[in-house]
Amino acid sequence: MNTLKTRTTAPSEASSDTELVSLAAAGNDLAFAQIMRRYNRLLFRTARSILKSDDDTQDAVQEAYLNAWRALASFRADARLSTWLVRIVVNEALGRLRRSGAQVVPLNAAMDSDGETPEMQMQANPDEQPDRAAMRTQVRAQIEARIDTLPESFRTVFMLRGVEELTVEEVALALDIPEATVRSRFFRARGILREGLSRDIDMALGDAFSFAGARCDRIVEGVLAKMVHERESSRS
Numbered sequence: 001m002n003t004l005k006t007r008t009t010a011p012s013e014a015s016s017d018t019e020l021v022s023l024a025a026a027g028n029d030l031a032f033a034q035i036m037r038r039y040n041r042l043l044f045r046t047a048r049s050i051l052k053s054d055d056d057t058q059d060a061v062q063e064a065y066l067n068a069w070r071a072l073a074s075f076r077a078d079a080r081l082s083t084w085l086v087r088i089v090v091n092e093a094l095g096r097l098r099r100s101g102a103q104v105v106p107l108n109a110a111m112d113s114d115g116e117t118p119e120m121q122m123q124a125n126p127d128e129q130p131d132r133a134a135m136r137t138q139v140r141a142q143i144e145a146r147i148d149t150l151p152e153s154f155r156t157v158f159m160l161r162g163v164e165e166l167t168v169e170e171v172a173l174a175l176d177i178p179e180a181t182v183r184s185r186f187f188r189a190r191g192i193l194r195e196g197l198s199r200d201i202d203m204a205l206g207d208a209f210s211f212a213g214a215r216c217d218r219i220v221e222g223v224l225a226k227m228v229h230e231r232e233s234s235r236s
Contacts, residue, residue, distance in 0.1 A: 017081035025072040029224055036065055036220045039082060043089045044211035044219075050093040058219060060096055064089035065223045066230075146196045154189035161186045 010030045011023055017038075023031035043064060048057045068088050075084055147155060147163075160171045161182065168186075172179040 018077050021072060021075050021077075021081060024069070025075075029227060032065075032069060032227070033220050033224060035081070036223060037216060039085050040216045040219055041209075041211040042082060043085055044215075045209045046086050047089050047093040048209050050090065051096065056096065057093070058215070060093045061089060061219055062222050062226070064092040065219070066226055067092065069223070069227055142197070142200060143193075146193050146200075149196065150189050150192060154185050154192070157182055157185040158189040158193075162190065 009023075009028065011020055011028070011034055013034070015023075015031070015034070017035070020031045020035050020038075024035060040061070043061050044057060047060045047064070048054070051057045051060060064085070068085055071088075075081070147158065150158060156175065157171060160166045160174060161168065166174070168179050168182050171182045171186075175182070
């Protein structure tokens with residue numbers, strides 16, 4: 001295959017990871033750009049979970065891609081490209097934490113030196129979490145919206161029993177319905193709410209820390225520019 005053509009031909013979007021790596025290793029920057037667009041969100045979310053800063057994360061992702069580009073020749077075709085890239089970006093993100101002097105907890109650690117699990121740490125200092133009041137407001141609004149969607153007979157029972165915490169007997173007397181009906185309606189209302197909130201969470205998780213559009217373009221363009229500069233510097 002003509003080397004110049006290989007380096008300037010845009011690969012198909014259906015190209016496999018192995019094909020893209022092979023083309024990129026041969027100097028096809030368009031192939032490497034496609035790799036970045038394919039895995040930008042994965043790497044951004046991975047690094048963001050470590051660094052907790054969008055700006056630091058974008059810098060880490062760019063540097064991780066450059067490290068990957070330099071090491072393309074070492075990539076084995078029998079490995080998953082996504083796994084290889086994740087390892088690179090994790091190492092880059094953890095390295096940045098260490099250089100900043102922050103405490104780095106190994107990702108495979110189940111407990112810290114005091115024997116506390118991450119779950120215990122989160123529960124121990126709930127009020128120290130940033131923007132906690134704003135988060136509570138958002139969650140409350142979401143719950144209220146879901147309560148409003150309940151059938152009226154369920155909604156009133158849930159409001160009195162679940163929100164106002166009246167006893168089953170008190171709710172039954174207030175609404176003039178049997179206690180068994182209060183129990184069944186409350187149980188069903190709670191189930192409907194849990195199912196609805198679970199769907200909301202699943203949908204929200206899919207959009208969490210999204211990385212597309214302009215931010216994705218900036219990463220790709222920034223890495224490509226550095227690749228070209230590094231390639232030209234090595235020739236001079």
